[in-house]
Amino acid sequence: MATPMDQDIPELNEFLCFEIYASNLSFGRVYKPVLDPLGLTYPQFLVLYLLWRKDARSVGEIAGALGLETSTLTPLIKRLEQAGFVTRKRDPSDERRVKVSLAPRGEVARTHLDEIRDCVGRATGLTLEEAQELQTSLRKLRTHLADS
Amino acid sequence: MATPMDQDIPELNEFLCFEIYASNLSFGRVYKPVLDPLGLTYPQFLVLYLLWRKDARSVGEIAGALGLETSTLTPLIKRLEQAGFVTRKRDPSDERRVKVSLAPRGEVARTHLDEIRDCVGRATGLTLEEAQELQTSLRKLRTHLADS
DNA sequence: ACTATTTATATCGCACACGATACAATCGCA
DNA sequence: TGCGATTGTATCGTGTGCGATATAAATAGT
Numbered sequence: 001m002a003t004p005m006d007q008d009i010p011e012l013n014e015f016l017c018f019e020i021y022a023s024n025l026s027f028g029r030v031y032k033p034v035l036d037p038l039g040l041t042y043p044q045f046l047v048l049y050l051l052w053r054k055d056a057r058s059v060g061e062i063a064g065a066l067g068l069e070t071s072t073l074t075p076l077i078k079r080l081e082q083a084g085f086v087t088r089k090r091d092p093s094d095e096r097r098v099k100v101s102l103a104p105r106g107e108v109a110r111t112h113l114d115e116i117r118d119c120v121g122r123a124t125g126l127t128l129e130e131a132q133e134l135q136t137s138l139r140k141l142r143t144h145l146a147d148s
Numbered sequence: 149m150a151t152p153m154d155q156d157i158p159e160l161n162e163f164l165c166f167e168i169y170a171s172n173l174s175f176g177r178v179y180k181p182v183l184d185p186l187g188l189t190y191p192q193f194l195v196l197y198l199l200w201r202k203d204a205r206s207v208g209e210i211a212g213a214l215g216l217e218t219s220t221l222t223p224l225i226k227r228l229e230q231a232g233f234v235t236r237k238r239d240p241s242d243e244r245r246v247k248v249s250l251a252p253r254g255e256v257a258r259t260h261l262d263e264i265r266d267c268v269g270r271a272t273g274l275t276l277e278e279a280q281e282l283q284t285s286l287r288k289l290r291t292h293l294a295d296s
Numbered sequence: 297a298c299t300a301t302t303t304a305t306a307t308c309g310c311a312c313a314c315g316a317t318a319c320a321a322t323c324g325c326a
Numbered sequence: 327t328g329c330g331a332t333t334g335t336a337t338c339g340t341g342t343g344c345g346a347t348a349t350a351a352a353t354a355g356t
Contacts, residue, residue: 009201009261012194012213016279017175017268019286021190022215024172025343026293027165032344042169043312046160053157060334065160067170072313074336079311096321096334113157120165125292130285131164137274137282138167144273145174173313180314191342208304220343222306227341244304244351302353312343323332 016141030123034116038109044080045116047073051086051102052110058097085109164289178271182264186257192228193264195221199234199250200258206245233257 012018031042040048043066050057050065059077063070077100080086085106091097124131160166179190188196191214198205198213207225211218225248228234233254239245272279 009197012197012201013287014283016272016274016283016286017179018194019283019290020168020172020175021194023286023290023293024168025215026290027168028343030293030296031165041311046166046169049157049160053160058334059336067173068312069314070335071315071337076312094322094334098335123293123296124164124289125296126164126285126289134282134285134289135162135164135167137278137285138164138171139161141272141274141282142167142171142174145171145178145271148178148271148273176313189341206304207306216342217344218305219307219345224342242304242352246305298356300354300356302351304351305349307348308346310344312341314340314342316338318337319335321333321335324330326328326330 020138027120030120034119038112039083040085040109043068043076044085047077047080047100048085048102048106048109049113051100051106052113056099056101058091058099060097062100080106168286175268178268182267186260187231188233188257191216191224192233195225195228195248196233196250196254196257197261199248199254200261204247204249206239206247208245210248228254 013022028042031045035042035045046066047062050062057065059070059073062068062077063073066073077086077088081088081103083105084103087101087103088098089101091099121131126134161170176190179193183190183193194214195210198210205213207218207221210225211221214221225234225236229236229251231253232251235249235251236246237249239247269279274282
């Protein structure tokens with residue numbers, strides 16, 4: 001506990017936004033050693049995950065699902081392509097779209113999904129019930145933040 | 149609800165880590181229009197906040213409080229200095245340390261703190277009770293993740 | 297006192313993440 | 327049919343974040 005000069009200003013960790021900020025960084029540090037051997041970053045893993053669920057999506061579709069801008073995803077997906085995880089090609093039915101599809105290496109990475117989930121799940125130290133309660137609150141929070 | 153090709157793989161938003169990742173991005177989007185007029189980014193705001201509570205901290209002390217690496221903070225703090233929010237000078241009692249202190253513009257920014265808190269607090273759409281419950285869970289989660 | 301280690305910060309390269317902007321393909325409407 | 331508006335991506339510049347490495351100051355051990 002620090003010795004604050006101003007008792008009227010609370011600790012930083014009494015801010016919800018900071019707890020989320022710091023939790024996100026902590027999660028990243030847990031994922032890193034798990035994903036590094038596969039040659040993936042966490043956002044790249046999220047993109048692949050979407051493709052494992054449904055292949056051949058457009059950049060905009062992926063951006064919508066992740067809540068990111070396409071300007072963030074374009075270079076990220078190009079790195080995934082460069083590394084052999086996905087392929088990119090224009091949609092013949094609408095040449096404005098770029099369809100992103102799984103390449104062989106992307107399919108292989110999928111076989112590590114369970115192991116990744118187990119590893120990260122254990123690191124949380126939460127019961128399934130606690131985790132789901134947290135998710136429910138966060139989803140509600142996220143909806144409000146997005147609508148505000 | 150999408151039409152998954154693989155029912156054995158859950159939706160992305162059933163992952164706690166993704167909810168936190170997405171919530172963090174959403175918070176950032178709420179803060180941006182509030183902090184932009186002040187000429188601050190969210191991480192820069194966090195650094196100033198620490199200094200409002202206790203002035204004249206070393207880079208390492210700030211890094212520890214935020215859970216960041218000093219390699220992240222050095223350029224960030226230099227930008228704060230460049231913009232006139234803080235000053236940096238070597239600690240005479242230990243020349244390895246750099247003491248970061250509030251400059252006039254940093255003091256002025258403090259007068260907007262209440263307004264920032266109100267604005268962001270309202271955007272969460274949570275009661276004080278819900279917010280505190282969430283914080284408690286997140287703090288517990290963060291502890292586990294850091295120890296794992 | 298002198299070296300070896302540790303500590304505090306800085307530098308560099310890479311990967312997000314965003315807003316602003318550009319551009320080509322498509323669509324809508326006269 | 328044709329032309330203006332919209333849509334889908336890409337590009338650019340700025341600001342985090344990290345690990346690896348460098349460097350200078352302080353400390354420890356002989």
